[in-house]
Amino acid sequence: MSALQDKYKQLIDAANSSGISNLQVTEQDNVLHIDGDAPNGAAKDKLWDIYGKIDPDFRAGDLILNVNVAASAGTKAKVTTDSTALNIRKGPGTDQPIVGKAAHNEMVTLQSKTNDQWWLIKTDSGVEGYAYAQYLSPQ
Amino acid sequence: MKLTKLFLAVFISASTMFFSCTPKDSDVQAKITEKFAATPDCAGASATVNKGVATLTGEVKDDMCKMTAESTAKSIKGVKSVINDLTVTPAVATPQTTTPDSGLMQGVTDATKDFPEVTATVNDGEITLTGNIKRADLPRLMQSLNSLKPKKINNQLTIK
Incomplete structure (x- = not known):
């Protein structure tokens, strides 16, 4: 060893x-x-x-x-930001426009994993876009 | 009392007869060695035999070979039990592919966005961090950066 x-x-x-x-x-x-x-x-x-x-x-x-x-499509994930809302973006990158927000502690649904950094998610209100995986905790 | 003595006598003579029929340890050991040499899966294994107990030592390539060597030894006449002390050679894992600088740069920008006092540079697959960060924020930043698969992270941050 x-x-x-x-x-x-x-x-x-x-x-x-x-x-x-x-x-x-x-x-x-x-x-x-x-x-x-x-x-x-x-x-x-x-x-x-x-x-x-x-x-x-x-x-x-x-x-x-x-x-x-390792989370599969359809998995519920909790928004685990420190306190603020999580940006949902048009594409996987902070240079991408923001299309919506998910509140702190809100539950969202995982659609697919682009990579270990960016996941495509959908909120219960129907907003779909890319969020930073570090702030999502699959349940 | 007499009966006990009789039983003892019978037992001793029976066991003497039994042992006398048992092949010699050295012969058994030679047979196992011969069998191992003829079985490619057993390459690396060797055996010592003591009172019919075969102890297997050495390094074989996987668990399957370890089992094969044990059953091979068990199949030899005169082997009463097998102590399998064989070890398995650890598999040589393929080196990790680390992310090239261009991909790392984008990922680092995303990971440090929420930490305005952190400056990150990327060079030759390594991320170097300078500036300030709150202790409570450090694990989250490190988790983000680790998942980018850099070669190395040089943390020169001042932790507040």
């Missing part, structure tokens, strides 16, 4: 035991990459909690934790 895998052992063990699918642990240029799909938001949060305990300032620069929630 490499020094990096040893340092992040607790994280790798947790990833193995919390049902992360397509889990890959690789090393490239002294950076450990952990990739996979989490079954839910809680599993992802758990990994980030552990990461935050090992490196509280996320400053070591020796880990890329790319574990995202």
Whole structure:
């Protein structure tokens, strides 16, 4: 086991035991990459909690934790902004025009995942567009 | 009392007879080694035999091979039980493909939009962060940036 895998052992063990699918642990240029799909938001949060305990300032620069929630079309997701409304945009990018907003804590429906950053969503009031995945928590 | 002694005598003689029929450990071990050599799946496995107990050690390529080696050893006459201490060679994972700078740049712009005091630069697949951020906001920013699959993140932010 490499020094990096040893340092992040607790994280790798947790990833193995919390049902992360397509889990890959690789090393490239002294950076450990952990990739996979989490079954839910809680599993992802758990990994980030552990990461935050090992490196509280996320400053070591020796880990890329790319574990995202695998959510399928039709899944309900909660808007988890700090307090503000979430912009819904015409296309996947902050340079795209805003077509609507979803309120803080509102439930929206996932239509499709463009990538790990942008999801196509639809609100209950019928507004459809792209929202930033970081502010959506699949239920 | 007499009966017990009799049973004991019968047992001892029976077991002596039984053991005398058992093949020698060294012969059993040689047979297992021979069988392993003839089975490609068992490459890397070796066995030692002690009182009919075969202990398998070494490294095989997958779980299937580990099972094959165990059943191969069990099939040899004289093997009473098998201790399977074989390890499986970890699969060599393909290196992650990291995102090229052009794709990263757009993603970084999106991820830092809500953090006006954060400046992010992208160079050769690495993201470098400078400026200020609130501690409470740091995990969210890091999660966004990690999901962009950069080669590395250099966090030089001042955490408030």
